[in-house]
Amino acid sequence: MTRLRVVFAGPHVTLQDAGRKGMMRFGVPASGPMDRKAFAIAHATLGNPPDAVAVEVSLGGLTLDCVEGAVTFAVVGGGFIVQKGAERLGSWQVQTLHAGERLVIRPGPWGSWTYLAFAGVLQAPLWLGSHATHGPSGLGGGSIKSGQELLVHDPRVLPAAERAIPCPVWARPRPVVHAVPGPQDRFFSAESLQDLASVPFHLTNAYDRMGVRLRGPSLMPQGALSIPSEPILRGSVQVAGDGLATVMLADHGTTGGYPKIATVVSDDLDGFVQLRPNDAVRFKLISAADAVALARRRAKALRDYLTRSP
Amino acid sequence: MTFYRPVADHALLVEFATTISDAAHAQVLALDKALALQPFPGFREAIPAFVNVLVDFDPVLTDHAEVEAHLRSLAGQIHAPKSPTRREVLVCYEDAPDLEAVARQTGLSPEAVIAAHLSGDYSVFLYGFAPGYAYMGGLPEALRLDRKPSPVRGVPAGRIIIAGAQCLITTLTMPTGWWIIGRTPTRVLTGDTARPFLFDVGDHVTFRRISQTDYEALA
Structure with a gap:
């Protein structure tokens, strides 16, 4: 077993697995990693199963001391700074941590989330069949707090795996995201839909695992304030009564009564969440059929990448 | 259509x-x-x-x-649904912070509010807002009130709350602008891995009154 002591953990640093499936009908979103591809690559580089537990590190950063044992780890996602002992590295890195060494992960030049995975089994509480942390309730794996310990069972040391991993171009922040209009685009004027498709929006500081509020043209809904509460998905672009748009993310509420002008395609959300507050984003509106074709191309590219490179 | x-x-x-x-x-x-x-x-x-x-x-x-x-x-090929499952939820109306306010606004006595609440035929329409928040329709007309002007923070789990035509049981400590009229030892998040949520959408729900002593013994 490898024992790690959390010297410091910023806000929104959580334990996550690939997500909690099939529970939205009970008010429970999937949660899981904000950047699902970075999370998948982190585990693949270590030969872990794709639904293993990893630490999601926010811009708040994380400092760990290895107090017992040794374990190979990967830090994948964003452009974070990783310090291991005296060595200063970037994220997209596989290294080994030994007893007595300190690992520091802090924000670097770009990105909002990175994933720390271990070659081994990271211990985490289970809730509803998943270790993913549901942020608003703290249930599941849970938030990581300064002073707590992390345990890695069956740790492996893989000297041959240690290296820098090239960051694929599709893992970078995505300033243009594809979205399908609807399901309530009928409550918006032609001008609002035109604005959504053509004017840049900006992420605001109102950004957490539940969603991110955007700054941009007012998209005032027309007479939709009394629609019956209905299901919401990760990627829903919900517009409140003040005309401001929010993109719903991993810990989204499962239902709501505000109209959704459009929904961001699933694969683009990984690059979207790596944007930072004040970064610009544009929406490229596409048909549902084009969105499916895009999803299939992207799924194949990821599958090819994961079987070829790690 | x-x-x-x-x-x-x-x-x-x-x-x-x-x-x-x-x-x-x-x-x-x-x-x-x-x-x-x-x-x-x-x-x-x-x-x-x-x-x-x-x-x-x-x-x-x-x-x-x-x-x-x-x-x-x-x-x-949709057939008529079979008769719905009925679930019972215990409720203690003692120490309910908004019972008096609901009585005042509806013009009923607190006991009449309780009788009206117990008389409702509730069914679970959907889950939303937070894990296990089951929105039940069927609150009697006499008890239908607008939400409070602003939400109250830190309302604990196991509270029976009402607003509009709806009633729900809180499962987590969360803010709410609904009226708190009782407490229940019945858990919607059951802790049972085989059946983690008490209700399925569509279930019918009956409330049964218990005393404060019983509540404290069960909670």
């Missing part, structure tokens, strides 16, 4: 009506049930709500047109 609205690359929203009605919700429950019995390849999950069902699917395995065709074929 049923609408099938595509949502991103991976879901379809099936909408039976634009305003809440028992007829629309019956259609929601029937489709949800039929889909559970006859899922399609690539089906991931369904989320039933008041007037619509969101059907989430794997876009690598299927697409909106195929899913719509499958759902249309189910709509043709």
Whole structure:
């Protein structure tokens, strides 16, 4: 077993697995990693199963001391700074941590989330069949707090795996995201839909695992304030009564009564969440059929990448 | 008229009506049930709500047109739902912070508020807001109030709260602008891994009054 002591953990640093499936009908979103591809690559580089537990590190950063044992780890996602002992590295890195060494992960030049995975089994509480942390309730794996310990069972040391991993171009922040209009685009004027498709929006500081509020043209809904509460998905672009748009993310509420002008395609959300507050984003509106074709191309590219490179 | 609205690359929203009605919700429950019995390849999950069902699917395995065709074929063979499951929830009305305020606004005595609440025929319309928050319709007319002007923070789990025509049981410490009229030792988040949530959408619910002593023994 490898024992790690959390010297410091910023806000929104959580334990996550690939997500909690099939529970939205009970008010429970999937949660899981904000950047699902970075999370998948982190585990693949270590030969872990794709639904293993990893630490999601926010811009708040994380400092760990290895107090017992040794374990190979990967830090994948964003452009974070990783310090291991005296060595200063970037994220997209596989290294080994030994007893007595300190690992520091802090924000670097770009990105909002990175994933720390271990070659081994990271211990985490289970809730509803998943270790993913549901942020608003703290249930599941849970938030990581300064002073707590992390345990890695069956740790492996893989000297041959240690290296820098090239960051694929599709893992970078995505300033243009594809979205399908609807399901309530009928409550918006032609001008609002035109604005959504053509004017840049900006992420605001109102950004957490539940969603991110955007700054941009007012998209005032027309007479939709009394629609019956209905299901919401990760990627829903919900517009409140003040005309401001929010993109719903991993810990989204499962239902709501505000109209959704459009929904961001699933694969683009990984690059979207790596944007930072004040970064610009544009929406490229596409048909549902084009969105499916895009999803299939992207799924194949990821599958090819994961079987070829790690 | 049923609408099938595509949502991103991976879901379809099936909408039976634009305003809440028992007829629309019956259609929601029937489709949800039929889909559970006859899922399609690539089906991931369904989320039933008041007037619509969101059907989430794997876009690598299927697409909106195929899913719509499958759902249309189910709509043709929907049978009358079997008699719903009835669940009992215990409720203690002592120490309820808003019982007096509800009595004042409705012009009823606190005991009449309790009697009215117990007389309701409730059914679970949907879950939303937070894990296990089951929105139950069927609150008697006499108790229907607007929400408080601003939400109260830190309302604990196990509180019976009402607003409009709805009633729900809190499962987590969360803010709410609804009126708190009782406490229950009955847990919606059961802690049972085989059946983690007390209700299925569509279940009917009856409240049974218990004393403060019983509440304290059970809570």
